[in-house]
Amino acid sequence: MKIIKIIILSVLTMSLVLAGYIYSLTFNPEGRMDWGQAMFLKLVGNNDSQIAALKKMSIQERSHFADGVPININGFKIDTLTITKDSLKIFIYRQSNLPENSPVIVYYHGGAFLLPWHNVSVTYATLLAQTFNAIVVGIDYRVAPEYSFPIPNNDCYAALEWTIQQIQQWGGDSTQIMLAGESAGATLATTVAIRAKKENLIQLKYQLLDCPVSYIPLNTEAYKKFKNGYFLEENEMLYGVESYLPNVSDYTNKQAMPFYEDSIIDIAPAIVITCEFDPLRDTGRDYAKKLTDANIPTKHIEMKGMLHCMPGPFNEKDRFKLYSALAKEINLGQ
Numbered sequence: 001m002k003i004i005k006i007i008i009l010s011v012l013t014m015s016l017v018l019a020g021y022i023y024s025l026t027f028n029p030e031g032r033m034d035w036g037q038a039m040f041l042k043l044v045g046n047n048d049s050q051i052a053a054l055k056k057m058s059i060q061e062r063s064h065f066a067d068g069v070p071i072n073i074n075g076f077k078i079d080t081l082t083i084t085k086d087s088l089k090i091f092i093y094r095q096s097n098l099p100e101n102s103p104v105i106v107y108y109h110g111g112a113f114l115l116p117w118h119n120v121s122v123t124y125a126t127l128l129a130q131t132f133n134a135i136v137v138g139i140d141y142r143v144a145p146e147y148s149f150p151i152p153n154n155d156c157y158a159a160l161e162w163t164i165q166q167i168q169q170w171g172g173d174s175t176q177i178m179l180a181g182e183s184a185g186a187t188l189a190t191t192v193a194i195r196a197k198k199e200n201l202i203q204l205k206y207q208l209l210d211c212p213v214s215y216i217p218l219n220t221e222a223y224k225k226f227k228n229g230y231f232l233e234e235n236e237m238l239y240g241v242e243s244y245l246p247n248v249s250d251y252t253n254k255q256a257m258p259f260y261e262d263s264i265i266d267i268a269p270a271i272v273i274t275c276e277f278d279p280l281r282d283t284g285r286d287y288a289k290k291l292t293d294a295n296i297p298t299k300h301i302e303m304k305g306m307l308h309c310m311p312g313p314f315n316e317k318d319r320f321k322l323y324s325a326l327a328k329e330i331n332l333g334q
Contacts, residue, residue: 012050030225033277034305036314041231041307051235054114058180059146062115069119073126079170083162088155089140090162091117092170093129103134103176103205103332104167106160108176108192110183110309112240113144113152128180128208131323135172137163141188144243149256152244153228156188157195164202178206178332179268182242182309183280186212190258190287204268206330211273211309213280214259216251222281230277232308236257237279259287269297271326275306299329 033041054062079092105128109121117140129136141155164174181189186209193207217223217237227234245251255262270291274284281302288300301322303310310319 004248030277032305034315034318036312036318037277037305037307037310039314040312041229044231044312046229047231047233051233051239055239059116059143062143063118065111065115065234066119068239071119071126073122076129083131084155084158086142086155088142089117089159090159091125091138091140092167093125093136093138094170095129095133097137098171100171101173101176102171103132103178104163104174105129105132105134105136105180105332106140106163106174106189106192107136107177108141108156108179108181108185108188109138110181110185112236113184113244115239116140116143124180124182127320127323131320132178132327134178134332135167135170136227137167139223144240145246148246149244149250149253153188153191153255158181160192160196160276161201174202174206176332177202177204178208179204180208180210181212182210184213184244185212186210187258190214191255193267193270194261194264195255195257197265198263205332207268207270208326209270209272209284209287211275211278211280212284212287214283214290215255215257217280217283219284223279226277226279226281229309230279230310232279234279259283259290264291264294264296267291267296269330270299271330272298273299273303273322274300275303275308275310277306278308280308306315 019078046281054065075095077094077096078173081090082088083090107125107128111115117138121138125136125138128134137159139156141152143152163177167174179189181195189207189209190212193204196202196204245256250256272284272288274281288298291298
């Protein structure tokens with residue numbers, strides 16, 4: 001009996017020590033971080049070696065960059081199609097119980113304009129499909145440095161055109177389309193939304209922009225505070241920018257960086273998500289304000305204590321809760 005008490009006491013002591021250690025990680029000079037993000041940051045460390053390896057990889061090798069991230073596609077029908085002569089690939093995710101004329105989400109994945117479709121993309125695609133009860137068309141657009149601006153943007157626009165014309169074959173309603181993306185994918189979604197309105201292609205229902213880059217953020221307060229030591233680091237961001245926009249003159253090109261667009265009129269309502277400890281935070285904040293100032297219905301949500309796009313396994317429930325709440329609020333398809 002005494003031994004059992006000693007074991008229980010030891011376990012409790014170790015649990016308290018571990019909890020205290022995790023709690024201590026949440027404190028940093030810029031404020032309190034979410035515990036799950038603090039743990040994730042401690043586990044991954046800096047990304048210098050990863051970025052060095054990334055620069056030497058082919059596109060095919062980069063598609064396996066996130067193979068360590070687990071995916072769950074149970075309950076999904078997934079079709080893979082090549083839709084242009086340039087071999088633009090898309091993935092159509094459908095849950096088996098979806099009714100006819102379901103809403104559609106055209107999803108542009110993140111990855112600093114460098115990573116093609118990968119495991120993290122799959123997790124976003126399935127999350128969007130589940131929370132919004134929608135068909136998700138995931139776009140494997142061509143990426144830098146092999147394919148720089150405007151090729152990724154044109155791929156993303158071509159994918160929207162294809163979706164409008166063809167998604168009825170999969171039971172989708174082409175009049176109920178939302179664009180979604182995270183990080184670089186959110187930036188591409190903004191450029192597609194603006195172009196679609198200018199060319200009178202379609203009246204989109206919504207834009208879901210998760211940590212978008214609306215302009216090059218090198219001089220913002222958030223960038224200066226969080227550019228190193230907060231998951232998304234300066235070496236990755238600079239390599240992504242220089243690869244996507246090899247011509248410095250394009251840094252302020254409105255077709256690449258939507259903050260510089262001077263005629264945002266009647267584009268789709270937007271949900272803009274930013275994260276407190278994200279070096280890109282201020283570009284999202286500023287773009288949300290720009291949309292609001294242009295009388296575009298805009299909801300800006302800042303996730304307190306979170307890193308760029310809330311990475312890691314400890315905060316999956318937070319993202320599911322956020323997307324589920326947004327799905328109920330906007331009621332896509334109605």
